[in-house]
Amino acid sequence: MIEDARLLDVAEAWRREGRRVAIATVVSTWGSSPRPAGSQLVVDERGEMLGSVSGGCIEGAVIREAMEVMRGAPPRLLEFGVSDEQAWEVGLACGGRVQVYVEAVE
Amino acid sequence: MRLALLEALNRARAGKREVCLLRFLDTHEEALVVDGEPGCGGPLGEEVLAAARAALREDRCRLVETAQGPVFLQVFNPPLRLVLVGAVHIAQALAPMAALAGYAVTVVDPRRAFATDSRFPDIALLDDWPDEALLALAPDRRTAVVTLSHDPKLDDPALEVALRSDAFYIAALGSRRTHQKRLARLREAGFTGAELARIHGPAGLDIGAVSPAEIAVSILAEMTAVLRRGKAELASREGESAS
Numbered sequence: 001m002i003e004d005a006r007l008l009d010v011a012e013a014w015r016r017e018g019r020r021v022a023i024a025t026v027v028s029t030w031g032s033s034p035r036p037a038g039s040q041l042v043v044d045e046r047g048e049m050l051g052s053v054s055g056g057c058i059e060g061a062v063i064r065e066a067m068e069v070m071r072g073a074p075p076r077l078l079e080f081g082v083s084d085e086q087a088w089e090v091g092l093a094c095g096g097r098v099q100v101y102v103e104a105v106e
Numbered sequence: 107m108r109l110a111l112l113e114a115l116n117r118a119r120a121g122k123r124e125v126c127l128l129r130f131l132d133t134h135e136e137a138l139v140v141d142g143e144p145g146c147g148g149p150l151g152e153e154v155l156a157a158a159r160a161a162l163r164e165d166r167c168r169l170v171e172t173a174q175g176p177v178f179l180q181v182f183n184p185p186l187r188l189v190l191v192g193a194v195h196i197a198q199a200l201a202p203m204a205a206l207a208g209y210a211v212t213v214v215d216p217r218r219a220f221a222t223d224s225r226f227p228d229i230a231l232l233d234d235w236p237d238e239a240l241l242a243l244a245p246d247r248r249t250a251v252v253t254l255s256h257d258p259k260l261d262d263p264a265l266e267v268a269l270r271s272d273a274f275y276i277a278a279l280g281s282r283r284t285h286q287k288r289l290a291r292l293r294e295a296g297f298t299g300a301e302l303a304r305i306h307g308p309a310g311l312d313i314g315a316v317s318p319a320e321i322a323v324s325i326l327a328e329m330t331a332v333l334r335r336g337k338a339e340l341a342s343r344e345g346e347s348a349s
Contacts, residue, residue, distance in 0.1 A: 008119070012112050023107060027131070027178040028169045038167030038180050075134045099169075101131060101178060103107050 007051045011042045011105055020045040021105040022066035026053050030081070031096040045070050053100050054080075065102050075103035111136055114146040115182070122184040126158040132175035185210045186248050186333070191236045191264040192255025193220035196279065200252070200322035201229045207326060214239040214264070215255070237263035240271075250275035250329050252309055256284075262291060269301055275332045277309035277325060284308075306332075 007023075014021045024041040034055035041059065043049040043066050053062055058080045065078055081097030107129075118125045118140050126139040128147070137147025139158040144150050150158075154177055157170045161179040169178050186209045190197045193215035201211045205228070212230040215221040221231045232239045236253075240263075245251055251268040252275075253261035261278060268276045269292075278288060285307035292302055310324030311331070 008112060009116055012109070012116050015109055015112070025129075025178070025180065027129075027167075036167070037169065037178075077131055101129060103129075103134070105107050105109055105112055 007040050007042045010050055014042070014044055015105045020070040022070045022102060023105065024053050024062045024066055024100050024102045026098055027077070027101045028099045029096060030098075034096065035098075054098065058098070058100070062100055062102065066104075069102050069104045072104075075101065077101050107136055111138065111146050114138060118145065119182050124162050124184065125182040126162050127180040127182065128154065128158060129178045129180070130175055131169075131178060184246075184248055186250070187212070187243070187245070188250045188252065188329075189214060189240065189243055189245065189264075189268075191215070191240075191251070191253040191260055192257070192279075193217070193222075193225065193231070194254050194256075196254050196318040196321050196325075198225055199319040200254075200325060201226055203319075203322050203326050204329075205229070207330070209250070212239075212243060215260070235263065236260050237267050240264050240267035245271035245273035247272040247274050249273045250333075251277075252325060252329075253278045254309075256280060258288065258291065262288065262295075265292065265305060266295060266297075269297060269304060275306065275329045276304050277306035277328065279309045279321075279325075280307065282308060 011021050011023055022043050026035055026037050026039040028037055035053055039053050041049055041051040041053045041062060043063050047063060049063065052059060062078065065076060069075060078100045115125060115127055115138055123140050128137045128139065135148055137150055138145035139155065142159050142162065144155065151174060153172050154174060157172065158179055161168055161181050165181055165183050167180045169176055188204045188209040188211045190201060190211065190213045193213050197213055201213055204211050212232060213221055213226055214232045214234065214236050216233050216235050218233055221233055245268055251264065251273045253264050255261050256279065265276065265278060278285065280288065288307065289302050306328060310321060311328045313324050315321040315324040
């Protein structure tokens with residue numbers, strides 16, 4: 001287990017090694033979202049990741065977006081929730097909605 | 107996020123500063139507020155600066171709507187600390203549990219046979235007298251102090267220092283009868299009833315804990331409730347469940 005704050009040390013270290021790094025951060029939640037605002041996930045271009053932005057249900061979708069951001073796309077704000085048809089697809093069926101900000105370390 | 111800003115953020119965190127990272131979600135700009143003052147990043151409006159200061163004070167990340175658009179405020183406050191007085195069996199269970207929950211734990215016991223590295227691997231140990239140790243550690247509003255030694259010579263001086271600090275949680279292990287005697291001694295020492303009401307005694311939530319590990323769970327649970335909900339709300343909930 002790794003504390004959220006320490007993930008940023010990892011992000012810095014990875015970037016210094018020359019890896020492409022993206023940070024995903026929960027910026028808002030409604031209902032019974034599993035991880036509070038401020039929760040983070042750090043991922044590199046090979047998909048190595050630390051931390052979490054949900055109980056595991058939306059990480060796959062977040063990482064797909066993170067790959068594009070690492071390849072030069074601007075930061076983006078993602079939203080997942082049960083009101084969305086996609087919710088079942090991404091698996092956030094636990095009754096919550098969550099907004100995740102995805103950015104690259106440049 | 108620019109690497110330079112990430113480095114500044116990590117440096118400030120390592121230096122135990124209170125840091126708020128601001129992300130302007132529309133413009134993708136970013137800034138830091140360190141110890142309440144604008145740090146790295148572009149100029150900040152008064153409105154945004156005030157919101158960052160409030161988030162730091164309340165230790166809560168949040169998304170705010172401002173004249174500059176939506177801003178996510180991410181708070182990095184110095185770590186939670188737990189000071190345990192008495193390197194006893196319960197401390198051996200509570201120290202690693204609290205470390206997992208994110209606390210930097212220090213165990214204080216002047217009795218060298220108790221506070222040994224083999225009994226407390228990876229935990230900071232101090233063999234000073236508890237009042238001296240507590241004064242040096244200077245408990246703040248992110249610090250919990252729990253006395254476990256059952257020895258008034260060790261526990262009382264620690265409690266006296268803790269009561270004069272901003273520690274968010276102060277607790278003393280011992281039966282109700284022992285606690286009444288402890289309160290009487292501290293009253294003698296000049297503390298008022300209101301001051302003494304800050305001490306959770308007997309320490310921990312009433313969950314029927316028996317073993318040292320279970321007692322550690324009950325203490326960590328109570329500490330968590332006070333940290334996250336505040337003492338007043340905890341008291342009212344306990345009142346409800348008792349009635």
